[in-house]
Amino acid sequence: MTKNLLIELGLEEMPAYIVTPAMEQLRDRLIAFLKDSRLSFERVEAFSTPRRLAVRVSELADKQDDLTEDFKGPAKKIALDADGNFTKAAEGFVRGKGLTTDAITFREVNGEEYVYVTKEEAGQPVEAVLAGVADVLKSMTFPVSMHWAGNSFEYVRPVHTLAVLLDDQALALDFLDISASRVSRGHRFLGQEIELTSADSYEDQLREVYVIANPNERENMIIEQIRAIEASHDVKVEIDEDLLSEVLNLVEYPTAFLGQFDERYLAVPEEVLVTSMKNHQRYFVVRDAEGKLLPYFVSVRNGNDQHLDNVVKGNQKVLVARLEDAEFFWREDQKLHISDLVAKLQNVNFHEKIGSLTEHMARTKAVAQVLVDMAGVSAEDAASIERAADIYKFDLLTGMVGEFDELQGVLGEKYARLAGESEAVSVAIREHYMPTSADGDLPDTVPGAILAIADKLDTLLSFFSVGLIPSGSNDPYALRRATAGIVRILDKFGWNLSLNDLVDCLFALNLESLSYANQTEVMAFFKARIEKMFDTAVPKDxxxxxxxxxxxxxxxxxxxxxxxxxxxxxxxxxxxxxxxxxxxxxxxxxxxxxxxxxxxxxxxxxxxxxxxxxxxxxxxxxxxxxxxxxxxxxxxxxxxxxxxxxxxxxxxxxxxxxxxxxxxxxxxxxxxxxxxxxx
Known part of the structure; x- marks a missing residue:
């Protein structure tokens, strides 16, 4: 006979980026526990919202499988003395298995006899085995954890409820300072506490208190609601997958709605508007059929459609405040001169042990010249690289980048164009930040690629030179990502540059602000990054x-x-x-x-x-x-x-x-x- 098991952990709101990984971790750990415990089952479903993690096991066996296991012991000649009595070696072996010498038999293996014992263990009822669920919950790990009240333990967020149901039977279980019960909590504002009647009724009961426990169902609701908005307003909503995953884990009962803002804000660069909506407000961007940005946005409310007009107005008000700031900075930044901003970079620290941004840029320019010579770059590209290296960090002192720091480089490209810089120089200013993630996009232009490599090389060599070398998983200055970026860009452009020769040339430079050091450690760091680029099918040797x-x-x-x-x-x-x-x-x-x-x-x-x-x-x-x-x-x-x-x-x-x-x-x-x- 089989049963269905439900385990739900109710918590304070978790950060959105933790919810899905935590749900999957709980599912995987429970599956491993059940297999280790010899409990067969049909399938395991996982559920999550910002305030709960849950799993449901279908067709769980009502008892463990019986265990029959053979153990091989010492050779017969060691297990028996001259008189045919069992030796201490034999007695110790069976004692370790919880048996006596009466259980010993002898079997021939490759022409020699050995001691064998067979251990049989009857399976326990599932209720007894499930006491180990508390250990499963305790074993979970999270990127962030916290203490609460006067407790010495820590967890991702304070735990409020624990429900463990085997069909309609509530099991007794203690976890941290919580005793299991049937209680689950509904939506923070629309629902109330409920008592779960059975494992099978879980989703339906929560739906009655405005909680959609199945994340796939919540995602489908959001997408269907957005599609309805598109159809009724003849617009196209940009459903960014990362944003959808985040929004999904911010709500328990989703209701999508359309908001709008004044068309005059469309004069602000599109990247700023999109960043304001997506990154800062978690709004979906709205475009027309040709892909042109429209003065609308789509957001998802954590609740139903009651008083939705007030919610729309509130979200519009918050967004307009951000857009006002953006419009102001955009207008004011255009009054600035690149040369003035570059001069002020000498007052901005690159790092207190390394020097100013002006010094970093000067070293980058010297590194870029070495790369230009080794890669055989054209005279036209070389001139663009030299100019870009002189100014490429200027946008860090603009008001817009101060407000939207994730747009550094992107806004630098726009301001450079407005100031009359060439297309190659402007693009290189943006591309020198690439890649911005481990597998992010790489530069497309030669000036952008050379400047990106040069900037990252000086960053790497400078930090290594003052002893700020990553150890273990510790890498606060993202030097691994920078080094991987260097390697990936070199590979993309196919430049026949030996890193040994390149680094030798760089360590021979006469730089005013810093002398490069720790060359051996630098090369070992490069090798470690290149090693990760090999196909996993290539053997270690x-x-x-x-x-x-x-x-x-x-x-x-x-x-x-x-x-x-x-x-x-x-x-x-x-x-x-x-x-x-x-x-x-x-x-x-x-x-x-x-x-x-x-x-x-x-x-x-x-x-x-x-x-x-x-x-x-x-x-x-x-x-x-x-x-x-x-x-x-x-x-x-x-x-x-x-x-x-x-x-x-x-x-x-x-x-x-x-x-x-x-x-x-x-x-x-x-x-x-x-x-x-x-x-």
Whole structure:
């Protein structure tokens, strides 16, 4: 016989971004608990609102599955003494399983007998097992937690109610300072407390007190209401998925409505209006059929449609106050001059240990010049980069960016255009912030890409130079994201820039404001970021070997990893890698000052390998380079089969080691082959 289980935890309002992950975590932890407890079930449904987390388990078994488990113990010769009595080893083994030596049997395994015991455990009733639900609730983790009242424990928000129902039976359970009951709470303003009658009636009973517990149902309600607004007003509402997810977790009973604002505010840049509505007010943007912004917005009320006119007016009033500020700043900012704003940046700290924004921009300009030279940028793009580097942070001192800091760069582009800057310079000012997230969009223009890399490189090198190096998960200055951005942009544009060479050039710069330091740590940081760019199908040993190569061009590293992955599928891979690995291992003993002297060769196999290495050209695709290296395997094997490298004659030994070192110097362009695993 099966039953249905409901668990609901009632809390104070949780932040919207926590609700869905917390719901999924509760579901996943409960599923794991039930499986570990040997309780079978059909399915688990998850529910959530800002004030509750709940799960319902359908067709839950009324008792645990019985457990029968065999345990292998010591060998018979150890378990029995000379007189045939059980030894302390045997007694200790069965004692650890809660049994006696009477349970021992012997079974033959691979020609030898071993002690075996079988432990049987009858399944407990589901009611007894569900006492462990309290531990499931306690085990949950959250990005933020808090204490309340005089309690020593903490949780995401104060807990008010706990309901645990098995069909229509309320189970006794204590969690934190709450005892389980049938009580659940309705909508904060429209509903009241109710007593749940059964697990199956959960959604219907909450709906009566203006709570839609199923987030999918709430989402569908919001979308249907928005579609109705679109149809009745002949408009198109921009349903941003992230905004929809957030709004969904701000309401328990959604009612969408249309508001409006004065058309004169449309003179303010669209990005400002959209930011005000979406980011600040959680409103959906409204456009016409051609995509033009209209002076309307859609919001979602946490409640029904009673007195909705007052709600609309209140939301319009709040938005208009923001738009008034935006219009004022937009008007006032246009009176400013870029040169004046740039001059004032010397009074703004980039970081107290590093210096001002003016100094940061000067270093970025120097870094950008190195990149221009190494990447072979055109004269026209180079001029745009130089101009953009002189001014690119000016918008930080505008009133609009002070009010809407998420629009830095975006507004800089607009103000630069208004001031007569070129299109390339204006776009680079916006693009230098990209990517703004781990997988965010990358710059599309060469000036924007170079400026973005340069700005991030100085940020990274400056912070490392003063000892502000991320450790563990701690990264308050988002240096991992900046470094990942550098790597991704280099990969996108396909610039054949070796990060080793680039960083060497940057550390050699004579900068007035700061001397770069901790180069080794910087390179290790880069390697860690590039490692995350490899496809998950590429094995760890291949990634490690490729990252240890002497070619630190991002695209080449990725392609070499993929080429080795493909090569590893061939039967000849193991033998080819082992040949090269042997070369690498011995070459580590070579004297770098010794050059190969063909007059010291003592057999034809030395000369054959020498000729093969001299003629080796690692060009073309990564697949072609790997193929060329693996083609050396016969010559390498013949050399080792017929040549002793570590001979007593120091000149001959040094010559042979130098030959192997020449090969590793070339092969290291692809990977450090002695770090590949062939077992």
């Amino acid at each position: 291949i990634v490690t070997a490729v990252l240890a190569s002497n070619n630190f061009v991002v695209r080449d590293l990725i392609e070499s990893g993929n080429a080795l992955l493909e090569a590893s599928k061939a039967d000849s891979y193991k033998a080819s890698v082992e040949s090269l690995a042997r070369v690498f291992n011995l070459a580590e003993k070579a004297d770098a000052t010794v050059s190969v002297d063909t007059n010291l060769f003592e057999n034809a196999h030395e000369k054959a390998l020498y000729d093969a290495v001299e003629n080796l050209e690692l060009s073309g695709s990564a697949e072609e380079q790997v193929s060329a290296l693996f083609a050396l395997s016969p010559a390498i094997n013949a050399f080792f089969d017929n040549t002793m490298v570590m001979v007593d004659n120091e000149a001959v030994k040094g010559n042979r080691l130098a030959l192997l070192a020449n090969l590793t110097a070339k092969a290291s362009q692809v990977a450090q082959f002695n770090q590949l695993n062939t077992k």
